[in-house]
Amino acid sequence: MKEILKTFGENLFSLKTMKEIVSSDVYESLVATIYAGKALDSSIAGEVAQAMKDWAIDNGATHYTHWFQPLTGSTAEKHDSFLKPDGKGGAIAQFKASELSMGEPDASSFPSGGLRATFEARGYTAWDPTSPAFLKKVDGVVTLCIPTIFCGYNGEALDMKTPLLRSINVLSEQVCRLGEYFGIDSTDKRASATLGCEQEYFLIDHSFYVERLDLLQTGRTLFGNTPAKHQQLDDHYFGAIKSRILVFMSEVDRELWKLGVPAQTRHNEVCPSQFEIAPLFEELNLAVDHNMIIMEVLRSVAERHGFACLLHEKPFAGVNGSGKHNNWSVTGTDGKNWLTPGDDPHENAKFLAMICALMKAVDTWAPLLRSSVATAGNDHRLGANEAPPAIISIFLGEQLFDVIEQIEKGKAESSKSGGQIAIGISSLPPMPRDATDRNRTSPFAFTGNKFEFRAPGSSQNTSAVNFILNTIVADALEEMCDEIDAAIADGVDFNAALQTCLHEIVKKHKRILFNGDNYTQEWQDEAAKRGLPNLRTTPEALASLVDEDSIALFEKYSILTRAELESRYEVHMEAYRMAIRIEADTAVTMARTLLPLPVIEFQKELATGIKASEEYGCEMKEGKLLLQEISREFENLMAKTKVLENTSIINTEETIAAMNDLRETVDRLEHLTPKELWPLPSYAEMMFMI
Ligand code: ADP
Numbered sequence: 001m002k003e004i005l006k007t008f009g010e011n012l013f014s015l016k017t018m019k020e021i022v023s024s025d026v027y028e029s030l031v032a033t034i035y036a037g038k039a040l041d042s043s044i045a046g047e048v049a050q051a052m053k054d055w056a057i058d059n060g061a062t063h064y065t066h067w068f069q070p071l072t073g074s075t076a077e078k079h080d081s082f083l084k085p086d087g088k089g090g091a092i093a094q095f096k097a098s099e100l101s102m103g104e105p106d107a108s109s110f111p112s113g114g115l116r117a118t119f120e121a122r123g124y125t126a127w128d129p130t131s132p133a134f135l136k137k138v139d140g141v142v143t144l145c146i147p148t149i150f151c152g153y154n155g156e157a158l159d160m161k162t163p164l165l166r167s168i169n170v171l172s173e174q175v176c177r178l179g180e181y182f183g184i185d186s187t188d189k190r191a192s193a194t195l196g197c198e199q200e201y202f203l204i205d206h207s208f209y210v211e212r213l214d215l216l217q218t219g220r221t222l223f224g225n226t227p228a229k230h231q232q233l234d235d236h237y238f239g240a241i242k243s244r245i246l247v248f249m250s251e252v253d254r255e256l257w258k259l260g261v262p263a264q265t266r267h268n269e270v271c272p273s274q275f276e277i278a279p280l281f282e283e284l285n286l287a288v289d290h291n292m293i294i295m296e297v298l299r300s301v302a303e304r305h306g307f308a309c310l311l312h313e314k315p316f317a318g319v320n321g322s323g324k325h326n327n328w329s330v331t332g333t334d335g336k337n338w339l340t341p342g343d344d345p346h347e348n349a350k351f352l353a354m355i356c357a358l359m360k361a362v363d364t365w366a367p368l369l370r371s372s373v374a375t376a377g378n379d380h381r382l383g384a385n386e387a388p389p390a391i392i393s394i395f396l397g398e399q400l401f402d403v404i405e406q407i408e409k410g411k412a413e414s415s416k417s418g419g420q421i422a423i424g425i426s427s428l429p430p431m432p433r434d435a436t437d438r439n440r441t442s443p444f445a446f447t448g449n450k451f452e453f454r455a456p457g458s459s460q461n462t463s464a465v466n467f468i469l470n471t472i473v474a475d476a477l478e479e480m481c482d483e484i485d486a487a488i489a490d491g492v493d494f495n496a497a498l499q500t501c502l503h504e505i506v507k508k509h510k511r512i513l514f515n516g517d518n519y520t521q522e523w524q525d526e527a528a529k530r531g532l533p534n535l536r537t538t539p540e541a542l543a544s545l546v547d548e549d550s551i552a553l554f555e556k557y558s559i560l561t562r563a564e565l566e567s568r569y570e571v572h573m574e575a576y577r578m579a580i581r582i583e584a585d586t587a588v589t590m591a592r593t594l595l596p597l598p599v600i601e602f603q604k605e606l607a608t609g610i611k612a613s614e615e616y617g618c619e620m621k622e623g624k625l626l627l628q629e630i631s632r633e634f635e636n637l638m639a640k641t642k643v644l645e646n647t648s649i650i651n652t653e654e655t656i657a658a659m660n661d662l663r664e665t666v667d668r669l670e671h672l673t674p675k676e677l678w679p680l681p682s683y684a685e686m687m688f689m690i
């Protein structure tokens with residue numbers, strides 16, 4: 001461990017590294033940009049570039065890249081060499097300020113949703129100094145990666161990071177404004193959102209992976225029967241980790257630590273061959289970048305260990321899929337977590353104000369929040385019989401719920417059992433200190449000091465989720481502060497004004513609270529009665545991204561313009577249609593090129609066997625029935641393949657139905673055909689032979 005501690009962050013161009021090599025003015029200027037949100041002083045770029053290049057080259061780098069997050073949801077990089085001819089027949093290593101600050105990759109092939117015609121291919125990347133550069137080392141090839149935003153010629157956002165950075169500032173402004181009522185001075189400081197992403201994933205042996213065209217092409221199995229034993233016994237969850245897996249996990253941790261990613265927990269998940277990694281939470285923008293790095297490291301280390309890492313939301317039907325729990329909180333300019341009940345009346349009032357802001361935000365903008373997790377892969381989790389449902393609701397736990405009910409009644413004085421914190425003179429109720437009760441079925445759960453949004457899919461870039469979450473919470477806070485200001489202007493004292501504000505919020509938005517089991521039909525019925533939206537599919541959910549209220553919200557805070565939102569909608573819809581089409585085409589290819597021969601082979605052998613047996617006087621009644629069933633299913637296979645082939649990319653519902661229909665036949669055939677003839681590795685092999 002001592003050795004590891006020494007190597008923490010060694011591949012990271014951190015402030016700590018920089019402090020040693022840049023002048024103190026440049027260092028102070030960067031600190032002000034990173035921690036106080038001051039605009040970047042462009043005159044420092046030259047010195048930073050020089051230091052960054054020297055450090056990278058000392059560590060073996062030959063190339064640098066602007067590392068950005070286009071709307072594909074993954075990361076993108078285009079490597080440039082530091083090497084420049086010196087004009088005298090030799091070469092020098094060079095990295096100019098302009099090369100650090102700005103890049104111009106040919107952007108014509110990145111999705112822009114019509115924001116930019118292909119012939120106007122220019123796209124620009126711009127340095128994000130709030131996320132440190134790092135070295136990517138692959139088999140001795142070292143590349144300096146510089147996190148950047150990515151935008152078009154007129155500054156239109158073409159990536160995931162731009163709206164996220166904008167939303168972080170907007171949230172900070174409103175949090176600071178709330179803080180003022182509580183005497184928290186935010187001059188030259190900024191509040192930050194914090195994020196800890198729990199990343200679920202599957203590992204299977206690489207030899208099985210290459211045998212499954214569906215996994216290679218779509219990330220999930222399109223065919224396959226759930227084995228007799230899978231996750232029913234709950235014997236995998238938190239179970240002892242197999243040695244081969246542990247060695248893999250250990251290498252993942254070490255790689256991440258070198259990159260300054262604070263990997264913290266590792267464990268077996270519910271389904272066999274499913275696992276989880278979670279880092280310690282960090283500032284939001286950094287945590288999002290780190291999650292992208294975690295996914296990449298998982299994939300590459302898996303390959304080195306003879307595994308394939310599956311990050312799809314639903315690699316296997318009939319068992320749990322994978323999510324990415326988005327643990328979100330707010331740290332104020334006092335350095336404290338504002339979602340922790342505090343020790344004194346002031347802090348509790350602030351805490352309850354934040355809880356109510358969340359209630360108001362999530363209830364008002366539930367469809368928007370739902371849209372942030374809408375992808376083809378995630379449709380297999382949300383709205384299916386699996387955590388969490390497509391209905392957005394909040395779990396607060398019994399004790400906090402009780403406090404909220406008291407606020408609703410307008411005379412909140414007592415608290416249910418549990419170590420209470422006296423609130424003294426304030427008119428707000430005492431707070432339960434420990435809200436550790438858990439509800440695993442809730443999509444948006446308060447877990448004592450943060451909110452855990454459980455709907456994001458395992459493969460997602462969480463920027464999409466968090467720029468929306470930040471914006472809706474900022475909006476709720478702004479409205480609350482406006483109301484409180486108006487009341488104070490009318491001579492009402494702050495405590496009373498806050499009390500009234502929270503009382504009104506609870507009355508209006510209490511319907512969003514649900515502490516029960518979210519998987520039940522009763523909840524679906526109850527939610528419908530309460531008028532909570534239940535947007536089951538991606539197209540339904542994405543529509544809310546471009547409704548007039550959403551556009552007004554994002555334009556109000558300059559997060560995204562109408563055109564940018566419309567482009568995002570187009571990109572996400574296209575990605576959805578494409579994902580379904582690729583699945584359909586892959587299923588057709590497999591059904592045509594892999595499956596017929598083995599089935600006919602089996603038919604032939606059966607027929608021969610039956611005939612031969614009959615010659616010896618055997619009855620062979622069941623044998624004939626089996627042969628008939630197989631030939632019937634073979635006909636179905638061909639007929640259903642044709643149907644699927646003829647579906648259109650536009651009609652996704654019809655395509656999904658045709659795919660499911662074909663799957664039924666294929667899975668039946670897998671069930672009937674001898675193992676040695678079936679051309680695809682089985683679920684049992686993939687899940688258990690690791
Ligand atoms: P569980 O599985 O019980 O939900 P874990 O410990 O696996 O919890 O993960 C919880 C995640 O929440 C971790 O990444 C942790 O760092 C993060 N977290 C804890 N406190 C905060 C906070 N204040 N803000 C954001 N994330 C937090």
Ligand code: MG
Nearest residue numbers: 198325327452
């Ligand atoms: Mg969790």
